[in-house]
Amino acid sequence: xxxDAAGLLQSPETAAELQQVEEDLTGAYLxxxxxxxDNARLRLALKSAQRGRKRLRARVAELEQxxxxxxxxxxxxxxxxxxxxEPEPDTPxxxxxxxxxxxxxxxxxxxxxxxxxxxxxLKPRTLADWQAWLDxxxxxxxxxxxxxxxxxxxxxxDGVPVAVRAHGVGALLAAARTTSGSExx
Numbered sequence: 192x193x194x195d196a197a198g199l200l201q202s203p204e205t206a207a208e209l210q211q212v213e214e215d216l217t218g219a220y221l222x223x224x225x226x227x228x229d230n231a232r233l234r235l236a237l238k239s240a241q242r243g244r245k246r247l248r249a250r251v252a253e254l255e256q257x258x259x260x261x262x263x264x265x266x267x268x269x270x271x272x273x274x275x276x277e278p279e280p281d282t283p284x285x286x287x288x289x290x291x292x293x294x295x296x297x298x299x300x301x302x303x304x305x306x307x308x309x310x311x312x313l314k315p316r317t318l319a320d321w322q323a324w325l326d327x328x329x330x331x332x333x334x335x336x337x338x339x340x341x342x343x344x345x346x347x348x349d350g351v352p353v354a355v356r357a358h359g360v361g362a363l364l365a366a367a368r369t370t371s372g373s374e375x376x
Contacts, residue, residue, distance in 0.1 A: 288304035298324065
């Protein structure tokens with residue numbers, strides 16, 4: 192028996208078969224060990240993902256609570272503003288702004304009333320639109336300025352001083368110059 196265990200009684204074929212079986216077993220053990228390692232890594236990744244999911248769910252709950260708090264604060268502020276909503280004071284600037292806005296002129300893109308003055312922002316589509324507003328406001332043509340695409344002028348509406356900013360007039364003037372070949376102001 193001891194002789195057989197030492198491999199002294201084995202034939203070369205039997206020894207080769209035994210060697211092949213030992214290699215197969217070693218390969219199977221190694222494959223099993225690698226599979227166990229993969230499973231351990233997967234279990235660790237799963238636990239980590241579960242912890243992350245739990246943290247994210249807690250954060251979502253926290254944000255939802257914060258949203259509800261914010262929505263309640265906004266609703267309360269809205270109610271308070273509605274209760275304290277006072278109409279704008281009746282000033283010359285407000286009356287001039289209301290009159291201009293009542294015209295529904297698409298050239299007017301902004302109108303800000305001050306107490307005794309008005310800031311008017313225009314976007315004329317044509318030079319005729321620009322000229323019509325200069326005429327309505329009685330603007331002093333000697334003080335109209337053009338800087339790039341922005342033009343400014345000063346005039347009045349029902350005795351209320353009006354400062355005018357007009358966007359795109361420079362482009363309209365340039366187009367008119369190239370079309371007519373003359374100087375337009």
